[in-house]
Amino acid sequence: MSVWRIAGILHALEGWEEHECGYTMSNIDKVWEACLKHGFQPLKVPTQSKS
Secondary structure, three states, rough: OHHHHHHHHHHHHHOOOOOOOOOOOHHHHHHHHHHOOOOOOOOOOOOOOOO
């Protein structure tokens, strides 16, 4: 799911009225805590190591 879609969902779930513009975020810690609270997790991408 795109970060923009998650942001829209978080705004609705949290009742946030302020809107960020572009890549500027007002309070990254507040956003991160809300993401985790609502079950959004960072994408884990497997890596290949050279042996």
